[in-house]
Amino acid sequence: MMNLVEQLDPDRLMNEQEAADFLAISFRTLQAWRVRGGGPRFCKIGRAVRYRRADLVSFAGATSASTTTEADAKRGGANG
Numbered sequence: 001m002m003n004l005v006e007q008l009d010p011d012r013l014m015n016e017q018e019a020a021d022f023l024a025i026s027f028r029t030l031q032a033w034r035v036r037g038g039g040p041r042f043c044k045i046g047r048a049v050r051y052r053r054a055d056l057v058s059f060a061g062a063t064s065a066s067t068t069t070e071a072d073a074k075r076g077g078a079n080g
Helices: 004-008 016-023 027-036 053-062 068-075
Strands: 043-045 048-052
Touching: 016 027, 016 048, 016 053, 048 053
Parallel strands: none
Antiparallel strands: 043 048
């Protein structure tokens, strides 16, 4: 079992499912973002895909908005 300090380590590497759970999205969404772009930064270690906790926090912060208009603008327009 991981202690709180380990869980909050900004350099902690998470697997795909842990990262998806952290962002409250499906792991399939993460996979699609890796192919199309627009998702959080990730690391490839051999064949394994890992996400740094700090990159997930940064991604979530960069995509936060207070209105749908602001959210659309961050995505590149209403048609994204």
